Amino acid sequence: MTHEIAVIPGDGIGQEVTPAAVEVLEALEIDFEFVEADAGDAVKEETGEALPQETYDLAASADATLFGAAGETAADVILPLRTAVDSFVNVRPAKAYPGIDAVRPETDLIFLRENTEGVYAGHEDRLTQDVSTLTRVVTESASERLAEFACDYVAGDDHDGFSIVHKANVMRETDGLFRDTVKSVADENGVETDQVLMDAFATRVCLDPEQFDVVVCPNLAGDVLSDLAAGLVGGLGLLPSANIGPDRALFEPVHGTAPDIAGEGIANPAATIVSAAMLLEYLGHDAESDAVHEAVEGTLEDGPRTPDLGGDASTEDMTEAIIDRL
Amino acid sequence: MTHEIAVIPGDGIGQEVTPAAVEVLEALEIDFEFVEADAGDAVKEETGEALPQETYDLAASADATLFGAAGETAADVILPLRTAVDSFVNVRPAKAYPGIDAVRPETDLIFLRENTEGVYAGHEDRLTQDVSTLTRVVTESASERLAEFACDYVAGDDHDGFSIVHKANVMRETDGLFRDTVKSVADENGVETDQVLMDAFATRVCLDPEQFDVVVCPNLAGDVLSDLAAGLVGGLGLLPSANIGPDRALFEPVHGTAPDIAGEGIANPAATIVSAAMLLEYLGHDAESDAVHEAVEGTLEDGPRTPDLGGDASTEDMTEAIIDRL
Numbered sequence: 001m002t003h004e005i006a007v008i009p010g011d012g013i014g015q016e017v018t019p020a021a022v023e024v025l026e027a028l029e030i031d032f033e034f035v036e037a038d039a040g041d042a043v044k045e046e047t048g049e050a051l052p053q054e055t056y057d058l059a060a061s062a063d064a065t066l067f068g069a070a071g072e073t074a075a076d077v078i079l080p081l082r083t084a085v086d087s088f089v090n091v092r093p094a095k096a097y098p099g100i101d102a103v104r105p106e107t108d109l110i111f112l113r114e115n116t117e118g119v120y121a122g123h124e125d126r127l128t129q130d131v132s133t134l135t136r137v138v139t140e141s142a143s144e145r146l147a148e149f150a151c152d153y154v155a156g157d158d159h160d161g162f163s164i165v166h167k168a169n170v171m172r173e174t175d176g177l178f179r180d181t182v183k184s185v186a187d188e189n190g191v192e193t194d195q196v197l198m199d200a201f202a203t204r205v206c207l208d209p210e211q212f213d214v215v216v217c218p219n220l221a222g223d224v225l226s227d228l229a230a231g232l233v234g235g236l237g238l239l240p241s242a243n244i245g246p247d248r249a250l251f252e253p254v255h256g257t258a259p260d261i262a263g264e265g266i267a268n269p270a271a272t273i274v275s276a277a278m279l280l281e282y283l284g285h286d287a288e289s290d291a292v293h294e295a296v297e298g299t300l301e302d303g304p305r306t307p308d309l310g311g312d313a314s315t316e317d318m319t320e321a322i323i324d325r326l
Numbered sequence: 327m328t329h330e331i332a333v334i335p336g337d338g339i340g341q342e343v344t345p346a347a348v349e350v351l352e353a354l355e356i357d358f359e360f361v362e363a364d365a366g367d368a369v370k371e372e373t374g375e376a377l378p379q380e381t382y383d384l385a386a387s388a389d390a391t392l393f394g395a396a397g398e399t400a401a402d403v404i405l406p407l408r409t410a411v412d413s414f415v416n417v418r419p420a421k422a423y424p425g426i427d428a429v430r431p432e433t434d435l436i437f438l439r440e441n442t443e444g445v446y447a448g449h450e451d452r453l454t455q456d457v458s459t460l461t462r463v464v465t466e467s468a469s470e471r472l473a474e475f476a477c478d479y480v481a482g483d484d485h486d487g488f489s490i491v492h493k494a495n496v497m498r499e500t501d502g503l504f505r506d507t508v509k510s511v512a513d514e515n516g517v518e519t520d521q522v523l524m525d526a527f528a529t530r531v532c533l534d535p536e537q538f539d540v541v542v543c544p545n546l547a548g549d550v551l552s553d554l555a556a557g558l559v560g561g562l563g564l565l566p567s568a569n570i571g572p573d574r575a576l577f578e579p580v581h582g583t584a585p586d587i588a589g590e591g592i593a594n595p596a597a598t599i600v601s602a603a604m605l606l607e608y609l610g611h612d613a614e615s616d617a618v619h620e621a622v623e624g625t626l627e628d629g630p631r632t633p634d635l636g637g638d639a640s641t642e643d644m645t646e647a648i649i650d651r652l
């Protein structure tokens with residue numbers, strides 16, 4: 001069976017790290033058909049649209065999408081692309097790697113971020129000159145779907161349960177619904193949970209990241225807290241992510257376009273290559289996924305490494321080293 | 327002139343650290359009248375109300391309020407108390423102290439958190455069995471008032487400007503209004519600003535806290551990001567805060583009731599005593615405020631220290647040592 005993979009490099013270093021990840025996928029004995037499409041600042045400059053309809057349609061029909069990064073237009077690109085694949089959860093592992101400087105080297109977390117609603121539902125109004133509002137939406141159905149995913153996730157892998165992170169002491173109805181729904185799905189499935197306020201989580205994860213493992217949270221909380229965890233493991237440069245839908249999925253590094261180094265061929269491809277490893281797992285190629293994870297880990301530990309990691313390798317050097325380890 | 331100070335110890339270690347801070351204030355040559363009042367879980371147990379009307383009225387009429395902590399009822403106590411003093415900004419310094427273990431010892435930040443609106447405005451609805459909503463409110467007037475405070479703040483102290491932290495790439499209308507309003511007030515006042523997305527801030531502050539100084543942000547962002555900074559400086563145990571209104575203000579440690587050690591007389595009083603130092607500054611007693619800050623810093627460095635800081639002193643020992651240094 002051929003897997004159709006949409007490849008959307010986007011802007012800046014997206015143009016460098018996305019082809020690197022495709023090279024890694026091509027090195028495997030798997031039948032892929034890669035279809036490239038445009039999105040981001042550059043295509044907006046040309047055509048007026050950051051996300052051309054054909055790119056949206058491609059993501060909405062491909063088996064999986066690999067996305068790089070977009071610049072100023074990031075929100076106009078990534079939010080509709082998440083919708084295109086109907087993704088209800090954003091899986092964001094944040095783990096420190098041996099050999100890589102980290103504020104908290106013991107960090108090893110998985111964020112399962114709700115990916116469709118919260119403040120991202122985006123109903124905003126300017127009621128008067130003075131007053132603007134945003135309607136934050138939390139539904140039982142989206143919370144349930146996320147919780148079911150989380151229960152499967154912890155069962156499939158070796159986890160003791162998950163933490164529900166929320167701010168229900170202030171957002172009593174909405175985050176209360178989120179917390180209670182996720183908790184009751186977990187209870188039904190015999191999955192252990194604990195509940196942590198998002199502000200308390202921010203303090204505690206800095207002090208002792210090992211007290212957490214899998215973290216289930218609303219959309220914006222997941223955005224901010226996974227980026228916090230990125231800080232603890234040494235930056236966004238190593239973090240992959242998976243936007244999972246019922247029938248397709250989109251994989252992207254958490255980092256941006258890095259305009260300061262774009263075009264120099266020295267961007268660190270690790271986050272995108274690990275995102276490709278998540279894509280492999282999603283498509284059922286677990287052995288190959290593990291092999292890519294291990295190859296990246298080995299390369300991070302022994303080099304060659306790109307300048308952001310203190311080395312002087314190029315994107316291509318590092319990619320080849322990873323492929324050599326497969 | 328006598329200053330009337332409402333003293334609301336609340337629950338748990340609030341009952342220990344609040345009297346300690348009052349002792350410090352009493353040791354100064356300033357004319358205070360302290361009036362104590364109840365709030366929190368214990369009074370709710372007795373009377374059915376976490377915040378009795380007389381406590382609210384006292385805070386609404388006193389020159390300043392010193393609050394300890396509340397347990398389960400924290401939100402029912404602190405949010406109305408912030409309203410009682412009409413506080414529009416929550417000033418939260420997060421600074422590491424010499425001699426105290428910190429994840430990021432170079433952290434020295436001031437959060438100026440909008441204190442009246444955002445998701446805290448609290449209009450929530452359960453529209454259907456499935457759907458709940460919360461109306462997040464951002465006004466130009468509240469953003470302006472906060473920005474004016476921030477401009478005065480950076481002018482009065484030795485700061486180069488401030489960072490505006492927001493999520494306007496997603497909350498375009500509401501956080502857009504916040505960002506643009508704060509920026510334009512700063513521009514009018516000749517104050518330099520930069521703008522940082524709140525998720526990017528979370529990563530960057532872990533990697534290099536020194537790149538930030540004064541941070542101006544919406545309500546929930548201020549809640550979460552200041553707690554993150556608390557994690558970087560070693561925990562909530564040392565963080566004070568000031569809720570400032572036009573005519574009165576409320577001062578509180580950022581920590582909670584610490585039920586695990588409550589009643590043992592070993593709670594660390596530093597955060598509440600530093601909150602009292604902020605109260606002194608607010609009332610115009612700058613020299614005494616500085617003296618208290620220095621006495622706390624000296625005691626943190628040389629001891630005696632409470633068990634949470636690795637020492638074996640009691641709350642009373644540490645308080646006396648601070649008073650001896652005045």
Ligand SMILES: CC(C)[C@H](C(=O)O)[C@@H](O)C(=O)O
Pocket residue numbers: 074075078079223495496525
């Ligand atoms: C670009 C932006 C809209 C996006 C988000 O907030 O989800 C980004 O921060 C992310 O986390 O992927």
Ligand SMILES: CC(C)[C@H](C(=O)O)[C@@H](O)C(=O)O
Pocket residue numbers: 169170199400401404405549
């Ligand atoms: C208790 C809670 C309502 C409160 C808040 O969210 O503001 C607390 O976290 C704080 O920061 O003072």
